[in-house]
Amino acid sequence: MSKNMSAGEAYGHAEAKAENAAGAAKDTVNKAQDKAADAASDASGQAQLKKEEASSVLQQTGEQVANMAQGAYDGVKNTLGVGESQQKK
Template sequence: MSNTPQVQGKGEELMQSTKDTANAAQNRTADATQSAKNMTCDATQSANESAQQGKEQSAGFIQQKGEQVRNLAQGAVGNVKNTLGMGDKK
């Protein structure tokens, strides 16, 4: 039974090695999780900025088209008045 201390020593080494491996795996998992969270936050921020930019561009486009329609309508009203003899005479 002279091998018993050696076996016990090997068992403790194996147990410590297993704990170290588990801790390393846990740390890698935590790092990967944090990295995924950071990427998600970055993607969300980028999407929000893109949406805001698109919203602003759409508002500008709609305003521009609204002004064009208003100007066309005013021109049409002026043409009708002139045709009917009701236009401003200068």
């Protein structure tokens, strides 16, 4: 600043710098909010995918257990002579 600058001019320059700094800060905050929102969205999508994968694994496991139980049940029926193969004789 030169010595000839008036108080009004100095105030105007300071005010402009403050407005620029405030604008830059707002931009930084907005960018951070956008990144946080994107990260949250990605995390939510990944969580949903993992939930669906886990559900599928549990369903497959349940089906396998049911099939094994049915096979054991059929084996016991055949051993005791109440299965279809024993009834056809």
